[in-house]
Amino acid sequence: GEDVEQSLFLSVREGDSSVINCTYTDSSSTYLYWYKQEPGAGLQLLTYIFSNMDMKQDQRLTVLLNKKDKHLSLRIADTQTGDSAIYFCAENREYSTLTFGKGTMLLVSP
């Protein structure tokens, strides 16, 4: 299938904001998701956005959606060392399967 694209690596300092970007392919995707994976573990849902929304805020997390450009971003405010992980964006495909990007490794330094 067509790919969901993400940058592979992001490094920030503790206290800074992090912005992770994603481009998706299926214009009919109704929901887009951000998942977090810590080392050696499964994926945990962070947040999601419905395709008729431009923005969603949830505490330190802000999701921006540009449907025209099929661009999704996740902003983490006041990034902490505990936020170091791999972040995946995902889109709904047919038959309720999720298609994931390759993941962005976020490294937060003290």
Added chain:
Amino acid sequence: DGGITQSPKYLFRKEGQNVTLSCEQNLNHDAMYWYRQDPGQGLRLIYYSQIVNDFQKGDIAEGYSVSREKKESFPLTVTSAQKNPTAFYLCASRSGDSMNTEAFFGQGTRLTVV
């Protein structure tokens, strides 16, 4: 506690052997999925099942087989036909009621061929 459980956490297989990875959920979810994760490759869909006794191939089904005899269970068999089986395998489940349902993931099984 409701959740999705994969076992074992680590698995070693000799070349030429079949091996079965377990995935059990007690969330009463209709849909279950198997993904394979390789470094730098993200998650790729192997098989999925939306209802008991029915399943479909994902993007990389060759060399794998599944069954869905019970709602709670979706075991994955990695056969000797899978050329490069060493990877991290993730199982997930979702309620099938709508497009906006969270997928819950197990903690994964790391399979190594020795």
